[in-house]
Amino acid sequence: xxxxxxxxxxxxxxxxxxxxxxxxxxxxxxxxxxxxxxxxxxxxxxxxxxxxxxxxxxxxxxxxxxxxxxxxxxxxxxxxxxxxxxxxxxxxxxxxxxxxxxxxxxxxxxxxxxxxxxxxxxxxxxxxxxxxxxxxxxxxxxxxxxxxxxxxxxxxxxxxxxxxxxxxxxxxxxxxxxxxxxxxxxxxxxxxxxxxx
Numbered sequence: 001x002x003x004x005x006x007x008x009x010x011x012x013x014x015x016x017x018x019x020x021x022x023x024x025x026x027x028x029x030x031x032x033x034x035x036x037x038x039x040x041x042x043x044x045x046x047x048x049x050x051x052x053x054x055x056x057x058x059x060x061x062x063x064x065x066x067x068x069x070x071x072x073x074x075x076x077x078x079x080x081x082x083x084x085x086x087x088x089x090x091x092x093x094x095x096x097x098x099x100x101x102x103x104x105x106x107x108x109x110x111x112x113x114x115x116x117x118x119x120x121x122x123x124x125x126x127x128x129x130x131x132x133x134x135x136x137x138x139x140x141x142x143x144x145x146x147x148x149x150x151x152x153x154x155x156x157x158x159x160x161x162x163x164x165x166x167x168x169x170x171x172x173x174x175x176x177x178x179x180x181x182x183x184x185x186x187x188x189x190x191x192x193x194x195x196x197x
Contacts, residue, residue: 005047008039008043008047009047009057011037011038011039012033012037012039012043012044012047012048012054013054013057013058013061013100014037014100015033015034015036015037015039016028016033016036016037016054016055016057016058016103017058017061017062017099017100017103018036018099018103019032019033019036020055020058020103020106020107021099021102021103021106024106024110025051025055025106025107025110025111026110028051029051030044030045030051030054033054052111052114055107055111055114055115056114056115058100058103058104058107059103059104059107059108059115059118059119060115061100061104062098062100062101062102062103062104062105062119063104063117063118063119063121063122065094065098065100065101066091066094066101066104066119066122066123067122067123069087069090069091069094069123070087070122070123070126072090073086073087073090073126074087074126074129074130079134079137079139080130080131080133080134080137080139081130081131081134081139081140081149081188083130084127084130084131084134084149084153085181085184085188087123087126087127087130087153088127088153088156088157088160088180088184089177089180089181089184091123091157091160092157092160092164092176092177092180093177095157095160095161095164095174095176096164096174096176096177102161102164102165104118104119104122105119105161106161106165107119108120120154124150124153124154127149127150127153127154128146128147128150131146131147131149131150131153132146134146134149152187156180156183156184157180160176160177160179160180161176163176163179164176
């Protein structure tokens with residue numbers, strides 16, 4: 001009985017993640033989720049008393065996936081700045097491949113403060129920590145504040161989410177992770193050619 005209840009709950013969270021990803025919080029109804037999961041409304045309300053509870057479960061699963069990726073990268077024996085790039089590229093791939101992660105990001109925007117921390121709280125503190133480590137290890141150019149590196153990562157991932165969502169809505173394969181890797185290459189080299197003044 002418990003195994004069946006766990007499977008039902010998982011099916012509901014999976015279906016909700018897909019619906020929230022496609023239609024957003026306001027555009028998703030409990031009936032849509034039931035239909036997508038092939039589960040009765042009674043079973044849904046047994047597991048989740050409200051749409052908000054269901055959205056919390058989706059965000060919790062998405063953030064869990066993100067935290068697992070963060071933990072794998074954080075401890076790698078590589079230069080901290082390389083780890084910032086690697087982490088953001090991994091997150092970009094998760095945005096491309098995982099509706100639950102995309103839903104967690106979207107729900108954080110659409111329900112600010114509803115879920116503790118939200119999408120960026122799952123990874124941004126680690127990026128900040130790595131940026132400070134990079135500064136201590138002499139990996140940042142003089143005058144480059146670690147906070148600016150973290151802000152750059154946040155802006156790049158926001159753009160990655162937008163580009164991924166646009167590609168998926170147009171039924172194209174997203175290539176945001178590749179583009180993000182290229183952008184980091186440009187940012188790390190700088191874009192201003194040396195010139196005489």
